[in-house]
Amino acid sequence: MMPGRVSTTVPDRIAYARDLWPRGLITLSGGNPAPHQPDAVVWPVSTEEVQDIVRAAARTATPIVPFGAGSGVCGGTLPIKGGIVVDLKRMRAVVEVDAVAGAATVEAGIIGEHLEHELNRRGFTLGHFPSSIMCSTFGGWLAARSAGQFSTRYGKIEDMVRRVSFVDGRGELHSVDASGTPDITQWIVGSEGTLGIITRATVTVRPSPERQLYRGWSFPRVASGCEAIRRLLQRNLRPACVRLYDELDSFLHRGEKDHDEGVPESSGPEAMLEQYLSMLTPTGKSVIGEWKRRAIALALNRPELVNRVAGAVLPYAQKGCLLIVGFEGDKGLCEAEARAATVELERAGGRDLGEGPGLRWLKHRYAVSFRMQKVFDAGAFVDTMEVATSWDKLLDLYRAVREAVSPLAFIMAHFSHAYVDGCSIYFTFAARGANTADAERKYDAIWKAGLTAVTKAGATISHHHGVGLSKAPFMPEEHGAAMEIYRALKNVLDPSGIMNPGKMGL
Amino acid sequence: MSEQTGDGGQAGAGGGGGDGNEAPFWADRLVHAVGAAHVMSENGRALVRPGAPAELVDVMRIAGEVGAAVGIGLGAHNAGGIDVDLSRMCNVLYLDETSLTVTVQCGITVEALEHALGERSLTLGAALPPWSRTRTLGALLAAPRASEASPRTGRFLQSCIGVQALLPDGTEISTRLAPRKATGPDLMHVVLGGRGTLGILSAATVRVQRRQESRAAAAFKLPTLPAALSTARKLIVVGGRPADLAVSGTGTLWLEVDGPAALVAAEVALAERIAREHGGEPVPQTPPPRIKARPHERAVPLETVDSAVLASSLVGDSVRVIAWHPAGACVVDSARAPEPPPADAPALVAALKRRLDPNGRLVAWPGAV
Ligand SMILES: Cc1cc2nc3c(=O)[nH]c(=O)nc-3n(C[C@H](O)[C@H](O)[C@H](O)COP(=O)(O)OP(=O)(O)OC[C@H]3O[C@@H](n4cnc5c(N)ncnc54)[C@H](O)[C@@H]3O)c2cc1C
Numbered sequence: 035m036m037p038g039r040v041s042t043t044v045p046d047r048i049a050y051a052r053d054l055w056p057r058g059l060i061t062l063s064g065g066n067p068a069p070h071q072p073d074a075v076v077w078p079v080s081t082e083e084v085q086d087i088v089r090a091a092a093r094t095a096t097p098i099v100p101f102g103a104g105s106g107v108c109g110g111t112l113p114i115k116g117g118i119v120v121d122l123k124r125m126r127a128v129v130e131v132d133a134v135a136g137a138a139t140v141e142a143g144i145i146g147e148h149l150e151h152e153l154n155r156r157g158f159t160l161g162h163f164p165s166s167i168m169c170s171t172f173g174g175w176l177a178a179r180s181a182g183q184f185s186t187r188y189g190k191i192e193d194m195v196r197r198v199s200f201v202d203g204r205g206e207l208h209s210v211d212a213s214g215t216p217d218i219t220q221w222i223v224g225s226e227g228t229l230g231i232i233t234r235a236t237v238t239v240r241p242s243p244e245r246q247l248y249r250g251w252s253f254p255r256v257a258s259g260c261e262a263i264r265r266l267l268q269r270n271l272r273p274a275c276v277r278l279y280d281e282l283d284s285f286l287h288r289g290e291k292d293h294d295e296g297v298p299e300s301s302g303p304e305a306m307l308e309q310y311l312s313m314l315t316p317t318g319k320s321v322i323g324e325w326k327r328r329a330i331a332l333a334l335n336r337p338e339l340v341n342r343v344a345g346a347v348l349p350y351a352q353k354g355c356l357l358i359v360g361f362e363g364d365k366g367l368c369e370a371e372a373r374a375a376t377v378e379l380e381r382a383g384g385r386d387l388g389e390g391p392g393l394r395w396l397k398h399r400y401a402v403s404f405r406m407q408k409v410f411d412a413g414a415f416v417d418t419m420e421v422a423t424s425w426d427k428l429l430d431l432y433r434a435v436r437e438a439v440s441p442l443a444f445i446m447a448h449f450s451h452a453y454v455d456g457c458s459i460y461f462t463f464a465a466r467g468a469n470t471a472d473a474e475r476k477y478d479a480i481w482k483a484g485l486t487a488v489t490k491a492g493a494t495i496s497h498h499h500g501v502g503l504s505k506a507p508f509m510p511e512e513h514g515a516a517m518e519i520y521r522a523l524k525n526v527l528d529p530s531g532i533m534n535p536g537k538m539g540l
Numbered sequence: 541m542s543e544q545t546g547d548g549g550q551a552g553a554g555g556g557g558g559d560g561n562e563a564p565f566w567a568d569r570l571v572h573a574v575g576a577a578h579v580m581s582e583n584g585r586a587l588v589r590p591g592a593p594a595e596l597v598d599v600m601r602i603a604g605e606v607g608a609a610v611g612i613g614l615g616a617h618n619a620g621g622i623d624v625d626l627s628r629m630c631n632v633l634y635l636d637e638t639s640l641t642v643t644v645q646c647g648i649t650v651e652a653l654e655h656a657l658g659e660r661s662l663t664l665g666a667a668l669p670p671w672s673r674t675r676t677l678g679a680l681l682a683a684p685r686a687s688e689a690s691p692r693t694g695r696f697l698q699s700c701i702g703v704q705a706l707l708p709d710g711t712e713i714s715t716r717l718a719p720r721k722a723t724g725p726d727l728m729h730v731v732l733g734g735r736g737t738l739g740i741l742s743a744a745t746v747r748v749q750r751r752q753e754s755r756a757a758a759a760f761k762l763p764t765l766p767a768a769l770s771t772a773r774k775l776i777v778v779g780g781r782p783a784d785l786a787v788s789g790t791g792t793l794w795l796e797v798d799g800p801a802a803l804v805a806a807e808v809a810l811a812e813r814i815a816r817e818h819g820g821e822p823v824p825q826t827p828p829p830r831i832k833a834r835p836h837e838r839a840v841p842l843e844t845v846d847s848a849v850l851a852s853s854l855v856g857d858s859v860r861v862i863a864w865h866p867a868g869a870c871v872v873d874s875a876r877a878p879e880p881p882p883a884d885a886p887a888l889v890a891a892l893k894r895r896l897d898p899n900g901r902l903v904a905w906p907g908a909v
Contacts, residue, residue, distance in 0.1 A: 135843040136777035136866075179722035190720050196841075196867050208888065213839055213868060215684055215733030217697070218888055220726040229725070238866050241778055268640055270692075270752060270799035272781070363779045366813075370806030377800070422718045424639035454665075455639045455701060455747050456719035494718035501723055512723050516713040519727045522895040526888070538724055 039077040039124070047071040050101065050119045055109040055504055056417040057477055064470025072099065072113040079124045081199070081207060081233045088231065088532075089205035091118055097535050098203075100227035102174025103145060105166045107418070108502030110178065110226050114536045120231060122173050128152045129234065137196060139236040142173025158239040161188025161274075163399065164498075173232045178500035179224040181458075183399055185451045186267075187274040187362070188240065190498065192223045197236040202229065203528025221523055226500055227534035229527045240363070246274075247372040248360035250391025251384040256280050256449075257429055259355045262382035263452045264425050266359070269378060271371050275450070277358040277395070280432075282446035283462070284356040337444045337465055357384065358395045414466040415473055419484050422451070422458035423493035431491045432459055438487035439463055442480045451497060458497035481505075501538050509539025566606040570622070573598035578628070584620045591628040593704070593712070593742050599624060600710040600740070603901060611903040612678065612736045621903065624740065626678055632656050633743060641701060641717075643745040646678030653677060657748055665749045666693040667784040667796075669862065669872075671834040678741045681732050683881075683905055686839035686870035689863035692781040693747070697732050704743040705731045708897035717745055730892065736905040737885065737893055752798035758808045759825040760815035762791040767818040769846045769861065774814050776842065776864055780807060786828055789859030793820070794828055829857065836876035841868045881905075 041047075051068035052058055061069065073096075078084045091098050097117025104111050113119055122143035129139040131153065138158070140149060146167040153160055162182035164170060174180070175191045176198065182188065198219045199209040208230075210218035222229060253259035259278040266273060359379070361372045376386070419439075423431045432447065439445045443465035451458040463480060467473025481504065485495050489511045496505060510517060517539070524531070524540055563581035570579045570588050578589040586608075590596040599622060603610045609621030626647030634643040637660065644653060650664070651673045657663055667690040672680065680688060680696055681703070688696040702717040715728045731739040762768035768791040775785070775795075782795040793815060797807040812822060840848040840861075849861060849871055858875035881904070885893065 132843055134773065134777075135841070135845075137843060179720075181720070181722075192720075192726070210886075210888070213686075213695075213841065214886065215735070216731075216738070216889060217729050217733055218886070220729040222725065224722060225725050264638075268750060270781070270803060364810060366806045366810055367779065367803070370802040374800035374802045422720060424636060424641065424717060424719065426636050426638040451720070453719035455641050458720070492717070494716055494721040494723060496722040497718070497720060498722045505723070509723065512716060513727065514714060514716075515707075515711050516715055516727045518707065518711055519713070519730050519896070520724055522892060523725060523730075526891045526895050 036076060036078065036083060039079070040074060041076075042074045046075045047073070050075045050104075050111075050121070051113065053104045053106040053109060053111040053502075055107055055112070055502070056415055057474065057504065058109065058112070060415050060467075060470060060473045060477060064473075070112050070114045071116070072119040073116050075119045075121060077121050077124045081125075081201065084120065084122075084125075084201045084231055084233055085205045085207060087118065087120060088201055088203065091532050092204055092530050095530055096532060098227075098231075098532050099534050100173070100177065100231045102143065102171035102177065103166075103169050105170040106174065106178060106500065106502060108178075108500050108504040110500060110502030110534070110537060112503055114503065117532070117535075122171065122231070122233075125233065131156050131158060131239065133158070136239055136241075137236050138239045139197075139234060140172050141234045142171065142176070142232045144172050146170050146172060146175065153239055154242060157242055159188075159242050160194070160237065160239055162191055162194070165399070172235070176223050176232050176235055177226050178502075179498060181451050181498035183277075183450070184274040184360075184362075186276055186453070187272045190451075191237075192220065194237040195219050195223055195235060196238060198222050198232060199234045200230040200232045203530065203533040207233075224500070225523075226502060226538055228538050228540060229523060229533060231533075243274075243362035243368070244365040245368045246360065246362040246396065247368060247389075248275075248358065248392025248396050249372075249389055250387035250395075251357040251359060251379055252354045252387055253278070253357055253382075253384050254354045256355055256432065258383050259357050260425075260428055260449060260457065262357065262379050262384055263449065263457065265378050265382055266375055267452050267454050269374070271375055271378070272361075273359050273371070273375065273452075274362045275358065275360045276452045278449040279356045280447045280449075281355060283448050284354070338441045354385075356387075356391065358392055360392055360396065414464060415477055416462065416464045417477070417480075418499070419461040419463065419481070419488075420458055420497045420499055421461070421488045421493050421495060422456060422497035423491065424456040427492055428457055428459070431488065431493045434487040434491045435459070435461055435484055438483040439480055442476060442483060460497075503537055506537060506539040564606075564608070564620075566602060566608060569602045569606070570599065573602060585618045585623065586621075587618070587623045587625060589625045589628050593629070596624070596626075596629070596706060596740065596742055597710060597712065600706055600901075604710060607899070609903045610740070610901055612682075612740060612905055614903065614905070626676065626742075629742065634745075635660065635662075637662070640748050640750065641745050642748050643702075643743060644677060645743050646681070646741045647676055649674055649676050650680065661751045662748045663751065664696075665699050665747045666690045666696045668696065670830060670832060677744060677746070679905075681744055682741055683735045684733055685837060686868075687837050687863045687872060689865040689868075689870065690783060691776055691785050691864050691866075692783055694865045694867075699747045700728070700732060700744055701747065702745040703728050703731055703741055705739040705741045707739050708899075708901045713739070730896075734889070735881070735885075737902050738889070738896055740902065752800075754801045754804050755796070755798040756804050756808055757794065757796045757825045757827070758811060759795075759823050760793045760812065760820040761823045762793060762815065762818055762820040765789065765791045766846050766850065767791065767820065768793050769849060771811075771815050771818045771820060772861070772864055772869070773842055773845060774818075775811055776866060778810070778814075780810050782807060782811070785862075785864045787861040788828060789857055792823065792828075794825070828860065831860070831872065831874045833874070834878050835872040835874040836878055837870050837872045838879075839868055839870055842866075845869055 048068045051071045097115045101121045125141040126144035181190045212219045443463040445463040447461045567581040580587045614623040629645040630648035702715045704714045768787045782797045784796040863870040
């Protein structure tokens, strides 16, 4: 079966024993590269092969871990019970683009950037641009309910789904439609490999934008910035992107030169990691001044102190919070929306910083850090916590998480992915442990404190990174008695329990 | 909240009811749970009107203990079980004007909910057809129809961000409220669209809209029906988001837009440009004649909307294509009677039902197309 596309060699087993869960990187820097290795890795090329693999595994009760590109940040692809890693990347066809109906049918294993490129070639866009677009797959997006930077206009990946085909844990192929009742696509999307392997899906695509208008705005405080975003959304405006950086995040995004005010250096916290590591490694090229470098070194050692000082001083020392707002699409609609937004943002107390910051952000939005690991070598670690709630609880959530995490880590945030009824907050935190064990302990304590605060504030523990292994312990709190439904789904679709076992708190 | 317009649907699977004209032996227990004024029983079946979630829980518990089937709005179709009428559970529990969401008990009708929202200059986000106005929120969410959708908000179901429900074994669930989540399958979608067979919705949180600064309506006459359908589809595909959009069987396209004045003007201009590309002309806007009685309706995916409409040999004004949204639309024909609900649930739904409800406690909702 599948000659040349099955491997049990040690290098392959080690290569597939990971994802980008930062805790795994801490363990790695402690000298343990692959605590959980699969027994084999396979690279199917067709749905039939996927079915054959799953049937064989079900017969022998062998665990299966679906694998896209391993860019997940929650330990979702770690083969903690061994078994077979099924890498979908060879199933990468763009099966059909229906230009008239604005729909594309695509195989799961295609790398995001390749998909977008292929759609662009035909005059379309998926409008899905996660920072990891170059190192994640279409199937991985669906499996983990991913969100792109332009989700405010195009939706999260689950909003685009019209049809999903998947092979369940018995090897049976299903093809389900979002217009069905119930909408079974929403059972499968987000299931992170626990219910089956997504083989292809049909999603909504849009004509490539005729026009893109991006600007920067400055708001005195997080609160006024959030209020402005809420007003835009509730007036029927659909920016492609809104990103509000809190005081600290804005501060770190600001260039050295003062006249460059409010210009982001990079695409966001993912690229911030790169900044951290450039500051922490002797060879790294620092993009910020020496005193800022010291501040951050201090932040990693004495987070509570720095957070407190930053919280007290920054709002006054700073020029406020940076907001990036972008519109795109049909030329006429886009220009009208941008005009209406300008009125609204001025009314909300914003100061127009012009196109500069917007264009700069647009240009650097792909600046993803693939070199995150270096920061971990220095004994420090960085991670992100992306949560969401309704507008009425948003600032309480922001404060609660900051308060809970501040004593343990240096923390900052931005607000992105806005909806009519609420918004997500993307926290970035960094800390340092004395040694690997200490770092792991601190890391776990931060997550526990942070997510407990999130749950208590009535918000969701994940907006788009998923649950995997890292957030599994928080699933009972998140779902309460409804976990019974998830277990029932698991039982129906994967009766022998082979699909990505040990994940999602099942 | 009885929905008795439809025919078909499974009759309540027999429970442990009595014979003849007698009230079932468990009727007393129901009386104890919800009060005598809210129980009617005869011929081994009962109609109950719980007034609060705790009473609904009691009803479900009793049903479980005596082995009676439970359905919502089964009415005459209730052959021998408990017919639950949620019309007393119609309170607005929480109106969040900051987030523009409302949490309401599921026995409320669309009409009543719109009335309550109207007092605060709010409205349900989706443009719902007039024949849905007497439906309850529970019916809209558990047994959605193809006509309940609009370009801006998508299917009405997509306005729902959270539910409180009872599973067949009586377990109460309450999903976490957030605009979006990435915490596994969206479990709410087991009960939504489940036609009352996988759980009973007791309350839901749905998005609402504030009345917008300006509003406009426009109409275009297209040379042919296919040209009108192509215009509507193109408008959806390029990202037009009118509040409402409809195409008549004779090739007229109507739309309604609202929002900031600049956006409203641009939306109408976009529609006009696309209509002209298809040989259309603006015509004086008169609202399309109202369809009052519930028509025959059929969901069509955007891919095949033209062939599906043309194949249904439609002419004249009894036909209309409404409820356009990013994935499809709905063809309604007021000259034809509504269709009965589908006889069988999809295989996966049936399998999940066996797991969640091994004794077949919850029975389907008749009239739920
Ligand atoms: C630098 C960086 C930036 C990031 N930025 C973003 C961002 O902006 N937005 C965002 O949403 N995420 C982001 N992520 C997280 C990550 O890219 C997403 O979670 C992505 O969806 C994972 O895709 P993948 O193909 O790499 O999946 P993997 O990591 O391979 O798998 C993720 C999970 O899905 C399952 N899975 C994968 N493919 C399938 C399939 N075909 N069928 C069933 N299950 C499957 C796996 O078993 C696993 O549980 C970022 C990650 C990094 C490292």
